[in-house]
Amino acid sequence: MKSRRFLFLGKLILYVLLSAAIGYTLLVMVYAIPLKPINEHVRDSVKIFEREGTYPQLVNGHKDSQLDNWTDALMLLIAAHEGSQGSIFKQAAQNAYSEVADKNPTESLISIYLNNSEKKEIMYERYWHGYLVFLKPLLVFFDYGEIRFLNMAFQLALMFSVMYLLTKRHRALYGIPFCVYILSLNPAALAMSMQFSSIFALTMLSSVVLLFREKQYKENNAFVIRHFLIVGCLTGYFDLLTYPLHTLAVPLVLWLSISHKERYKTAIGSAFAWIVGYGGMWSLKWIVSSLITGENVIVNALKQAVFRTRYVISDTEFSFKDMFVSLFDAFNEQVIFISLMVSLIYIMVCIWKHKLQMNYHLWILLSGIALMPFAWYAVLSNHSYMHAWFAFREMCITIFSLQMMVISLNKHYQ
Secondary structure, rough: OOOHHHHHHHHHHHHHHHHHHHHHHHHHHHHHHOOOOHHHHHHHHHHHHHHHOOOOOOOOHHHHHHHOHHHHHHHHHHHOOOOOOOHHHHHHHHHEEEEOOOOHHHHHHHHHHHOOOOOOOEOOOOOOOHHHHHHHHHHHHOOOHHHHHHHHHHHHHHHHHHHHHHHHOOHHHHHHHHHHHHHHHHHHHHHHOOHHHHHHHHHHHHHHHHHHOOOHHHHOOOHHHHHHHHHHHHHHHOOOOOOOOOHHHHHHHHHHOOOOHHHHHHHHHHHHHHHHHHHHHHHHHHHHHHHHHHHOOOHHHHHHHHHHOOOOEOOOOHHHHHHHHHHHHOOOHHHHHHHHHHHHHHHHHHHHOEEEEHHHHHHHHHHHHHHHHHHHHHOOHHHHHHOOHHHHHHHHHHHHHHHHHHHHHHHHHO
């Protein structure tokens, strides 16, 4: 029994190593794309950043509608950067970009492409920047505005796919918490910011695969665990530390709600596999970058990781309460009101139709998932407090989990 566990763990590690190798190869390939058409489309995109600024809000005063043009500009600068530090193999590990002194990425993008300002090269090696696998080819044909439109269409297609599969699997009621969850994220902001798109797309794609392959996955829990390992790898590859827990929590909530087989074992195994994939991909990027560039990326990344766990910003200490207040301030309270009203009406209908019944085992698991964001905030305190205006989205997991707990009160959905 113990040898089988070690063998399975070995397979998981092998999958992570293989994922890193494939990920690096794909980056090398896209770094070979000619930069002339990319630069032309980036230049055409500058007018959007000029008009909107660094942190525009789609609805003034609503932080959940705030776009991250700071990071989107950085992504464009990395995609269009002509490396001066050697081969494409080295460039794929360095992920460098150009910056104008004393200017943020949005201002640098405008200054470089409109004013031809003097610039310096900055290395950004600690992330994989896997989004470049799609962004660089897209920039050959489209500018930033057109990519936003394509992103919106893609996200809508993914959302409708999840809804269609839930209906086809005779679980249309799950569409209620799913829609409230989507609303809590502010889908308009997700579609308009590339920075926020990777996690949402991975969350939806993972959910689609789980629902589409429900029958095969139910036959063997190892398939589910392997699924979450791969999703963890992809999360570490594409994300720039936005709201990564969603790729684990949301599909897992859906799976635990539709599968009655070995729920505890599946939940623990899937969470462990996701952590191995996510943490493994991060660590391997640091190792790959250190080996190829000759820089000590591992030490630099670990220093940054330690900094992100401190309850200090600019030498000023803050408490967990301060952080939570900041996070809640960014959350749209109207979504909480909608969630409470929908839950109350649903419970009353269940009582009226004599269908109210509690599944304690499912509630324990979903309660644990609902608490995941607060564990994340406690660990990554500095990052969560500093970026509360988008880190609040981790709390949308709590909304979704609690709503699914309410749905499970119907004895036909247990």
